[in-house]
Amino acid sequence: MRVLIVDDEEPARSRLRRLLKDVAGVEVVGEAGDGHETLRQVEVLHPELLLLDIRMPGLDGLTLAQRYTDLPPVIFVTAYDEYAVQAFEVNAVDYLLKPVRPERLAAAMERARQRQLATREAVSRALEAVRPVGASTRIVTSTPGAIRLFDARDITRFWAADKYTLFQAEGAEQVTEETLGSLEERLRQVGFLRVHRGELVHVGSIKALRTVEGSFAVELRDGQVARVSRRLLAAVKGELGLDGSPD
Structure with a gap:
């Protein structure tokens, strides 16, 4: 699964990258530090999943997901728990609180993988139908x-x-x-x-x-x-x- 890490703090991005090295089947294809850069990276890199911080300068993660509904699936990664309801209203795969525990990240990635498989099966059925x-x-x-x-x-x-x-x-x-x-x-x-x-x-x-x-x-x-x-x-x-x- 191709993952784009989005966080305005470089240490947070580096930690997620290190943790993802231990998750099988995951490739980190890039990083972004704000919402506008995320849009550019999505256009170029075609990630299959975003690990997305919520509070960022300029275009924050929650606004990004609400405004651009054609983004890849999102796992929110944040230090704040008060946005969980809004996060799941935009159909987030999961909501992780910092500091992210390795086992919690692995479970979220498995949820994302299962959603990806379900989507591909739906596309295959639609393709055969038409x-x-x-x-x-x-x-x-x-x-x-x-x-x-x-x-x-x-x-x-x-x-x-x-x-x-x-x-x-x-x-x-x-x-x-x-x-x-x-x-x-x-x-x-x-x-x-x-x-x-x-x-x-x-x-x-x-x-x-x-x-x-x-x-x-x-x-x-x-x-x-x-x-x-x-x-x-x-x-x-x-x-x-x-x-x-x-x-």
Whole structure:
């Protein structure tokens, strides 16, 4: 589970990082010192869980969770017990009081893991309900409180990042748990082609094949650029009708 630690005090962040080293299956992907930095880190790092302090300068943790409902699940970590009711009103996984005891932290992380598994199962059921086998172009994403559906025919590119697949839609970066390999198999019939081990693009959206210092890339109609591997270059040229063109 990918965790972002949020606390305005560096010693508190360091202690949580040390304690989490003893919790199996946990990766601390970053830290933040206030609410605004948290939003930036969530956008870049895609954590699966926030360990979130409540009292911080500027945008505090409770206001952050109340205002931004699409955040990852939250475990509040605070020295104050008077916010517990408000914390659980924003569907917090748990509420830990400082100084955090190792066994209490481990129990909270297990609760978060069980919630994550339940969410993934719900997404899988939704995916099966809306997708005829081998025929659907629907792409499913899941955020706290919402399962969203996109049409792959409106998307030009998918790319791999860690354990997830990313794509651009509705002016923002979206995340799906479906693998690039699964998407390649499912979307081949509507014109998608693997051009790199980490890139899947819609062939009809390619407007240029470029070479830069010996590396290859395709430019798409929406301005995105996807890498092309030498191993797959011939297949890309073939799809574009460039079989006889020089490298």
